Amino acid sequence: MKIWSGSAAPESGNEAYRIMLEKDIDVDKQLIPYEILSLMAYNLNAYEKKLPNSSDARETLRELLSLYDKKIELNPELEDVHGNIENLAIKETNGSARNMRMFLSRNEQVHTDVNFFLMDILLEYEKIIFNTLIGLEKIKANGIMPGYTHYRQGMPTTFQTYVDFIKNIFVYNFNNIDDVWNELRELPLGYGSGFGSMSDVNFSEVAGYMNMEKNIKNPLFSFMLYTDNYIKVLSSINSFLIDISRIFQDMIIFSGDEMKIIELPAGYVTGSSLMPNKVNPDFLEIFQGYAAKSIALMNLLYSGVINKTTGYHRDFQILKDEIIPFMIELKGIINGFPDLFSGIKFNNEASEKIIGNSIYATYNSKLNFKTNGNWKESYKMTGDMIKSGKILRSYMPEDIISYKNFDFIGNRINENISFIDSGKKQLLKMVKDVVSKDKK
Secondary structure, X not given: OOOOOOOOOOOOOOHHHHHHHHHHHHHHHHHHHHHHHHHXXXXXXXXXXXXXXXXXXXXXXXXXHHHHOOOOOOOHHHOOHHHHHHHHHHHHOOOHHHHOOOOOOHHHHHHHHHHHHHHHHHHHHHHHHHHHHHHHOOOOOOOEXXXXXXXXXXXXXXXXXXXXXXXXXXXXXXXXXHHHHHHOOEOOOOOOOOOOOOOOOOHHHHHHHOOOEOOOOOHHHHHHXXXXXXXXHHHHHHHHHHHHHHHHHHHHHHOOOOOOOEEOOOOOOEOOOOOOOOOEOHHXXXXXXXXHHHHHHHHHHHHHHOOOXXXXXXXXXXXXXXXXXXXXXXXXXXXXXXXXXXXXXXXXXXXXXXXXXXXXXXXXXXHHHHHHOOHHHHHHHHHHHHXXXXXXXXXXXXXXXXXXXXXXXXXXHHHHHHHHHHHHHHHHHHHHHHHHHHHO
């Protein structure tokens, strides 16, 4: 039985509609544990409030606890995870779970499920960032390398300063992702379809069962966060991917035949199908394609939301169906970062060979300025030296090291893990206590 069976809508379908639902039901497989946990919390409060009666709520909790430990196959005929879990529970309890979703809307349910999913996968991204930073700490090579603007040599820097730059990129994006992660702690359950809930369940208490928050009062605003959360998450991911794509472009050039400043580790390069001399930076290039795909998803997201009314629209389903699989796939890809970055080798000899003497121009202008105190004249003097072919004084730039260790990131990850795990354990214990109490 479909979740909306008995409504004013006629129960009929067609092949075209079935095709549109197929991907959705496949994506909903990722949401099964979150659906069950949120229904546990909701029905636990219903049990405590005796809504509609403790006996049915208790049987519902027993079945949800059982389902949580089972491998569940979703039936496409039931359209989504919500309909599937409801039908399973009703069937296994001989109807006792018929009120399991009383007064709940699929809108608030999918929003809740997606929030939990996003929190879990963003936490996985955070772990990968942390492991990458630890890997970058293993790079101890010293030496000088050219700094570029406009693809032209500008000023020298050191390899360790460049490595430190990469570390800063990862720390910066960790902070962005973690800020979004914390915003996802707001529990969506309780806004109905965006116009308020008719349920007598206390949603603040429901949120407390899972360590979540319930601060937003306006149901329409709470609903609006469904698409806004996608925007925030994808924006933080895009910032990360764009930054890494630029680093990868450096690495593609720096590891090329003309420079060979760095060597990429095995496993991240491939050979040519025709030219045996080639060592291609395929992983880096394909990753840049994924960064472009992520930006395209943002365009899909914006296009799907712009000029819509504030209520729910079914085409929002497409946003979920595209973003969730992408984020799962992306996790597997960035999981290669720790080995990639820790495996980079720096060739100081090759780097010194490609550095032109004019790269020291700004330093020589400073030396001139110390003598005459006139910046414009000092700048011109250096320019004249270059034009006349005179050798500029060289110098060795200092290493810039921003971080001694990354314990602060590890600590925040552990706090996030504890937050999720303690909420889950707390809820499961409360439900088990209700079920075991009945057995006694």
